[in-house]
Amino acid sequence: MVKGxxxxxxxxxxxxxxxxxxxxxAGFLKGKKFTYTLPGKKQINIFGSIVIxxxxxxxxxxxxxxxxxxxxxxxxxxxx
Numbered sequence: 588m589v590k591g592x593x594x595x596x597x598x599x600x601x602x603x604x605x606x607x608x609x610x611x612x613a614g615f616l617k618g619k620k621f622t623y624t625l626p627g628k629k630q631i632n633i634f635g636s637i638v639i640x641x642x643x644x645x646x647x648x649x650x651x652x653x654x655x656x657x658x659x660x661x662x663x664x665x666x667x
Contacts (some may be wrong), residue, residue, distance in 0.1 A: 608614065626634075651658050 592618075652662060
């Protein structure tokens with residue numbers, strides 16, 4: 588016996604090839620064209636500064652958490 592589909596088990600799917608109208612967000616965006624533009628140098632600098640600043644604050648808080656017992660107790664009690 589050969590694995591796979593036999594000729595009499597394959598159905599003809601030509602009936603279901605009607606184009607369905609898109610609904611929801613896809614229907615709303617149907618005629619609109621979106622283009623992606625790369626961010627400018629000023630925008631890159633702003634986002635980079637925000638990320639570096641938040642990382643420095645996180646590093647400062649971790650060091651403060653490990654070295655200062657009162658801050659450690661404060662974080663432990665607020666987290667309850």
